[in-house]
Amino acid sequence: MAKNMIIGQSGGPTAVINSSLAGAIDYAFKQDEIGTVYGMINGIEGLLEGNLLNLNDKFENKPYELNRMKLTPAMYLGSCRYKLKGDEEEYKKIIDALEEKNIGYFFYIGGNDSMDTVSQLSKYTKKNGIDIKVVGIPKTIDNDLAGIDHSPGFGSAAKYIASAVRAVAYDTSIYNVKSVHIIEAMGRNAGWLAASSVLARHGDTIAPHLIYLPEIPFSVDKFISDVEKKLEEYNSVIAVVSEGLKDENGNYICAQGNTTDKFGHVMLSGTGAYLKTVVEERIGCKVRALEPSVLQRSAGHITSLTDIDEAYNLGIIAVKAALNGESGVFSTLKRTSNLPYCVEYGTEDVDVVANQEKTVPVEWISKDGNDVTQEMIDYLNPLIKGIAQTPYRNGMPDYIDISHLDIKKQKYKE
Numbered sequence: 001m002a003k004n005m006i007i008g009q010s011g012g013p014t015a016v017i018n019s020s021l022a023g024a025i026d027y028a029f030k031q032d033e034i035g036t037v038y039g040m041i042n043g044i045e046g047l048l049e050g051n052l053l054n055l056n057d058k059f060e061n062k063p064y065e066l067n068r069m070k071l072t073p074a075m076y077l078g079s080c081r082y083k084l085k086g087d088e089e090e091y092k093k094i095i096d097a098l099e100e101k102n103i104g105y106f107f108y109i110g111g112n113d114s115m116d117t118v119s120q121l122s123k124y125t126k127k128n129g130i131d132i133k134v135v136g137i138p139k140t141i142d143n144d145l146a147g148i149d150h151s152p153g154f155g156s157a158a159k160y161i162a163s164a165v166r167a168v169a170y171d172t173s174i175y176n177v178k179s180v181h182i183i184e185a186m187g188r189n190a191g192w193l194a195a196s197s198v199l200a201r202h203g204d205t206i207a208p209h210l211i212y213l214p215e216i217p218f219s220v221d222k223f224i225s226d227v228e229k230k231l232e233e234y235n236s237v238i239a240v241v242s243e244g245l246k247d248e249n250g251n252y253i254c255a256q257g258n259t260t261d262k263f264g265h266v267m268l269s270g271t272g273a274y275l276k277t278v279v280e281e282r283i284g285c286k287v288r289a290l291e292p293s294v295l296q297r298s299a300g301h302i303t304s305l306t307d308i309d310e311a312y313n314l315g316i317i318a319v320k321a322a323l324n325g326e327s328g329v330f331s332t333l334k335r336t337s338n339l340p341y342c343v344e345y346g347t348e349d350v351d352v353v354a355n356q357e358k359t360v361p362v363e364w365i366s367k368d369g370n371d372v373t374q375e376m377i378d379y380l381n382p383l384i385k386g387i388a389q390t391p392y393r394n395g396m397p398d399y400i401d402i403s404h405l406d407i408k409k410q411k412y413k414e
Contacts, residue, residue, distance in 0.1 A: 002033055003104025005319075007055075008040030008047065010110035010117070011081065013074040014153025015160075015303045016311040017139045018400075020109050021077065022059075022070035023315025024137065028105075029060045033323055038101060041405065043080035043108075044117060047097050053077070053404065065400065070312060071390050072399040073300035083113065084120050091124045098132055105133050105322045109315075111140035111151075115330060115354040122328035122350065133322035136330030136350050137314055141297045143192035144359065147352035149335040149343065152314055153297070155307035155383035158196030160299045161185055162384065164292055165200035165240060169207035172236035179286040180227055180279050181238045183208070184272035186296060188244040190359045191215055193296065195372045196380055197240040210239040210370045215360045218245040218253060218369075223275065224282050226370050231285065243271050301397055305386025306341075313345060321347045341382035 005028050009017055021039075028034045037060075039053040040046040059066045069076055084090060098106065108118050115136045122134035138145050141157035161183075168181055185194040191213025200207060209230045212218060223239075230237040245253050254271040272289035279287045310333060317331035329347040336342045364376040391398040 002035040004036045004038065004102045005034050005105040005107070006038040006040060006047070006052070006098065006101065006103045007077070007107040008043045008109070009075040009077045009079055010043040010108060010114040011079060012111070012140070012297060013079065014139050014141050014297055015073040015156040015300050016153050016307050017074070017109055018072050018076050019070045019308045019311035020137050020139060020152060020315040022066055023312035024107055024109075024319050025055050025059060025315075026066055027316045027319045029056065031319070031323060034105065034319075035102070038103070039077045042078040043110075043114075044082050044084070044094070045080040046078070048093060050097065052101070068391065068398060068400040070308065071300065071303070071388055071397075072402075073298045073303070074402075076400060076402060078402075078405045081113070082117075084117055086120060091121075094121065095125070095130060095132075103132060105135075105319070107135050107137055107318055107322070109137040109139055111138070111142070111145060112353065112355055112357065115145075115350050118330065119328065119350045119354040126327065133325070133327040135318045135322045135327065135347075136353070137318045138330055138332065138353065139311070141193065142187055142190055144187075144190035144357045145353050146356040146358045147330070147348040148332040150333075150379075150383055152307060152311035154192060155304040155310075156299070156302070157186075157193055157296045158199065158380060159304050159307075159384035160296050160302050161193055161196050161240075161292065162199035163302060164296075165197045165208050165238060166202075166205070168290065169200065169205055169236075169238055172238070176235060177286060178231055179236050179288070180231070180283070181236070182272045182275050182279070182287070182289045183238065183240045184243055184270075184289065184291045185240060187214065187242040189214055189357055191242045191244075192360060194240050194242040195360060195364070195376050196384075198372050198377055199380055199384060207236075207238040208240045209234065209237050211372055212239070212241045212245060212370060213360055213365055213372075214242045214244040214246055215362055216365060216369050217248040217250075219248070220253070220275075220278055222369075224278065226368075227279060228283060231283070239275075241271050241275065245271055300399065301390065303388045303390075304384045305388050306383060308388055309386075310343065317345045317347065338378055338382060341385075
């Protein structure tokens with residue numbers, strides 16, 4: 001007798017997380033072992049509240065709708081930042097909700113913290129002899145997931161950052177006036193996104209002139225010295241900084257006191273804005289701080305086709321793993337070649353990634369600490385390739401409707 005499947009999304013969005021959702025459910029629709037495919041509205045919170053969506057009704061035998069979702073940024077099913085308490089009462093409530101819908105396959109698309117949910121839930125089901133396969137599907141623009149060569153969502157965010165930096169370089173080069181532009185990229189403890197700005201360089205255009213990552217201590221004095229040296233050569237200097245830059249004592253230069261979120265992460269605010277004030281005070285030239293903010297993770301118009309395809313495939317791999325009896329794993333990929341670019345798909349124990357962070361290798365950062373090496377460029381280049389054929393309507397991207405997310409506490413009716 002076929003078991004039903006449930007899938008959810010958690011954490012921060014990416015431009016391709018819905019591609020993983022599309023790959024997983026499209027493959028599931030074709031499997032005799034899987035009956036109804038449910039979606040959790042707002043992740044594990046939606047499951048606990050009974051807020052589910054029948055995805056067969058929405059997408060089965062509807063290839064155009066499925067393709068629209070595949071190319072729609074952010075999260076079709078909504079998100080949450082819910083950390084399991086790990087107590088018996090909560091586990092029982094989750095299992096009861098799953099058994100009520102005859103769920104045999106549970107999938108969670110997310111990053112480090114979301115994989116902790118997969119780890120906890122899979123261990124509980126195994127320990128108690130509950131026949132529910134629990135599998136993770138990776139995503140994050142930060143590219144800080146261990147156990148995978150690069151994270152789905154990163155390639156598209158990297159492409160956006162590099163394109164934005166190039167656009168700023170063209171804009172600022174037209175003026176015969178000394179100026180500094182500081183662009184802040186996301187990345188709490190891992191500088192992958194800031195590093196990806198190096199791809200903006202081409203021909204005689206060398207912006208960004210300076211790149212700073214959180215993997216090595218940041219000195220404000222050295223930053224000012226670096227900027228002053230570049231201003232001697234160029235009218236316009238562009239510096240890209242990670243939001244999580246830390247000083248030699250390991251303190252975030254933009255931390256808001258001791259405020260943390262529910263996962264214990266220090267709340268950050270305004271690395272670029274802070275450095276802007278320092279440049280104004282010490283150098284006195286025209287200076288702007290630019291923060292792409294959520295645009296770098298939700299810019300569906302400039303997604304990498306490589307990223308979309310890999311995210312889709314990782315959704316399929318996860319469902320295949322569950323059908324093969326695997327649980328407590330996440331789908332992953334390993335790069336086997338740069339030229340030509342090739343990857344191999346598989347699975348890895350979820351504890352490899354849960355609550356872990358993969359940072360930029362120090363040897364990929366220049367000795368002066370204000371740039372990246374050719375190894376980084378070679379790593380990044382294949383990830384931004386390809387142009388997605390996003391459907392358009394009335395001059396705008398034809399993204400799939402997500403109005404169901406605005407209906408709070410909506411209960412699924414059979």
